[in-house]
Amino acid sequence: MTRFQQMVTILVTTAAAACGGGEKKAERGGLSPRKMTDGLYAVMAADRAVYTKQVVNRLTGEKVIKATEHFEDDKSLPLPAQMFRMGSEQVQQQNLGFTYALLSPWPINKQNAPVTALEKKGLAQVTETGEVFTGEETLGGKKYFTAIYPDKATVEACVSCHNDNADSPRDDFKLGDVMGGVVIRVSL
Amino acid sequence: MSRARLVLFLAVTATLGVYLGLPFFQGRGGAKRRHLPGVSSDGHYQLELSCESCHTPFGGVEQKACVGCHGGELEAGKDSHAESKLADPRNADRLDALDARSCTTCHAEHERERTTRGGVSAPGDLCGVCHGGIAEERPSHAGLEPTSCATSGCHNFHDNRGLYESFLAQHLGEPALLPSAPPPPAPPAKAAPAEHDDCRGCHEKQAEGFGQGRHGMRHAAGLGLMRAGEARLPMRAEAAERTLDCSTCHDGHGTDLRKAATDACLGCHDDEHSRAFPATSHAAGGLTCASCHMPGGEHNQSANLRPTSKMGRDVCQSCHGLGLVLDARADEALFRKNFDGPPAVHVRSLEMVEERLKTTQKRKKEQR
Numbered sequence: 001m002t003r004f005q006q007m008v009t010i011l012v013t014t015a016a017a018a019c020g021g022g023e024k025k026a027e028r029g030g031l032s033p034r035k036m037t038d039g040l041y042a043v044m045a046a047d048r049a050v051y052t053k054q055v056v057n058r059l060t061g062e063k064v065i066k067a068t069e070h071f072e073d074d075k076s077l078p079l080p081a082q083m084f085r086m087g088s089e090q091v092q093q094q095n096l097g098f099t100y101a102l103l104s105p106w107p108i109n110k111q112n113a114p115v116t117a118l119e120k121k122g123l124a125q126v127t128e129t130g131e132v133f134t135g136e137e138t139l140g141g142k143k144y145f146t147a148i149y150p151d152k153a154t155v156e157a158c159v160s161c162h163n164d165n166a167d168s169p170r171d172d173f174k175l176g177d178v179m180g181g182v183v184i185r186v187s188l
Numbered sequence: 189m190s191r192a193r194l195v196l197f198l199a200v201t202a203t204l205g206v207y208l209g210l211p212f213f214q215g216r217g218g219a220k221r222r223h224l225p226g227v228s229s230d231g232h233y234q235l236e237l238s239c240e241s242c243h244t245p246f247g248g249v250e251q252k253a254c255v256g257c258h259g260g261e262l263e264a265g266k267d268s269h270a271e272s273k274l275a276d277p278r279n280a281d282r283l284d285a286l287d288a289r290s291c292t293t294c295h296a297e298h299e300r301e302r303t304t305r306g307g308v309s310a311p312g313d314l315c316g317v318c319h320g321g322i323a324e325e326r327p328s329h330a331g332l333e334p335t336s337c338a339t340s341g342c343h344n345f346h347d348n349r350g351l352y353e354s355f356l357a358q359h360l361g362e363p364a365l366l367p368s369a370p371p372p373p374a375p376p377a378k379a380a381p382a383e384h385d386d387c388r389g390c391h392e393k394q395a396e397g398f399g400q401g402r403h404g405m406r407h408a409a410g411l412g413l414m415r416a417g418e419a420r421l422p423m424r425a426e427a428a429e430r431t432l433d434c435s436t437c438h439d440g441h442g443t444d445l446r447k448a449a450t451d452a453c454l455g456c457h458d459d460e461h462s463r464a465f466p467a468t469s470h471a472a473g474g475l476t477c478a479s480c481h482m483p484g485g486e487h488n489q490s491a492n493l494r495p496t497s498k499m500g501r502d503v504c505q506s507c508h509g510l511g512l513v514l515d516a517r518a519d520e521a522l523f524r525k526n527f528d529g530p531p532a533v534h535v536r537s538l539e540m541v542e543e544r545l546k547t548t549q550k551r552k553k554e555q556r
Contacts, residue, residue, distance in 0.1 A: 069354065070352065070354055070355070072266070073349075073355065089270070089272035092272045092276065093275075099277060101278065111318070115278050115279070115281075116278055119278065139277040139278065139281075140277060140284070141280075142277065142280075144277060166544070166545065166548040167325075171552060171555060183278075185277055185278075
């Protein structure tokens with residue numbers, strides 16, 4: 001390839017990449033990945049908080065119904081974490097360019113432990129500092145922006161249920177502790 | 189190329205093209221048999237001449253082909269390994285090793301020689317790809333064979349509703365025969381006679397279930413009625429030409445439900461399990477084939493056999509403690525005797541749960 005052809009190739013490739021990047025930004029409505037995950041987290045956290053307080057806490061407090069893990073068999077309410085995960089699985093099926101999961105360094109179900117290097121690093125940092133952690137990672141050949149939001153024990157039920165569970169690696173959680181993190185991934 | 193050779197080449201090509209391609213334009217039928225790459229599985233052999241039931245032209249077998257038939261059952265069973273649980277990008281490395289999102293990864297068709305009775309063609313130790321460290325979490329599992337996860341009667345890849353730990357814990361210490369066991373059912377009454385064509389009009393649910401089970405799946409796929417003689421299970425020779433539709437069991441000129449519940453079954457089925465039934469204590473107690481295989485009038489008689497823990501939970505546990513049910517399901521010899529007698533096999537699931545609960549309670553007590 002001559003030098004002129006090399007320069008043309010570089011220019012064309014750069015122009016194409018710029019157009020493609022612009023398209024992606026336009027598709028997200030000009031949102032940066034961080035702003036997108038902040039918005040998503042705000043909705044997720046609000047929905048779960050409302051479910052926890054207005055449905056689970058209220059009805060269990062009034063002894064109307066219990067919230068248990070095997071809610072179909074027990075004819076009870078799903079746990080807030082289950083409500084969160086069921087939503088996550090539903091979103092997963094729609095291929096919208098993002099996924100989310102509730103993970104912890106001390107999970108009851110070991111499949112919810114951090115797996116990727118970024119998850120391990122991020123969850124360790126989030127549980128120690130209580131601050132949001134962000135980074136980029138490549139999984140299965142695809143690049144992702146990953147944000148991990150601290151998941152705090154906001155009500156006594158979070159703490160008591162985890163402390164009493166036979167499969168929980170810890171039984172000393174306290175109200176306000178960071179028990180894990182909400183991991184949101186946006187494909188880049 | 190000389191003219192003669194060219195003519196010969198074109199003639200051979202045209203002949204081969206017609207021989208291989210014509211079956212695809214003839215609709216569903218026997219000529220497609222020449223395209224079968226191998227022996228079909230027990231679950232799908234009735235549909236093997238309906239290639240389009242699974243295959244998309246130039247697209248292979250798409251996931252929706254499997255989900256189209258089996259999706260409802262998986263959802264009802266609260267699929268433990270639903271695609272939505274696995275597709276998160278965080279599982280990319282594990283999916284590279286075993287793409288459990290796709291049915292055909294574990295359920296390859298046309299490879300009967302390596303397909304188990306449960307329709308699984310993947311290696312028996314596949315669970316280890318994601319759950320290889322289980323012995324650390326469950327010391328009771330240390331030393332267990334890696335291929336025994338699903339064959340031991342303890343776990344199922346898809347449906348664990350009758351197997352999960354809390355469920356087992358709720359049924360600890362139950363006797364073989366529950367004191368709350370319901371009395372034997374009263375003999376079913378005769379129903380009003382009905383014509384065959386009338387059936388679906390009023391019995392939509394039963395007709396749908398029939399089409400999902402092995403009695404009716406061939407008819408549901410547009411391949412005509414199944415004949416008893418075409419079944420892979422042993423059938424009575426005199427029943428070989430009998431075709432399966434509503435009137436086969438329900439008697440087109442009357443509807444004797446007693447006949448439908450047992451006699452119709454034994455009129456065709458000729459395996460050890462079926463032949464043993466009339467002399468069993470279950471039969472003496474008033475139970476029928478339908479009591480276990482079509483509970484509540486479910487006409488998909490395969491529904492509670494995939495896995496058999498479904499029958500255990502929905503049927504056997506109506507009368508029997510879970511301990512007996514687990515042992516009986518694992519006893520192949522007892523199965524052949526149609527469960528007439530105590531099991532000679534023991535599954536330690538309940539003991540393992542009990543030991544773990546005691547260990548955990550002790551640990552938590554010491555920590556406080």
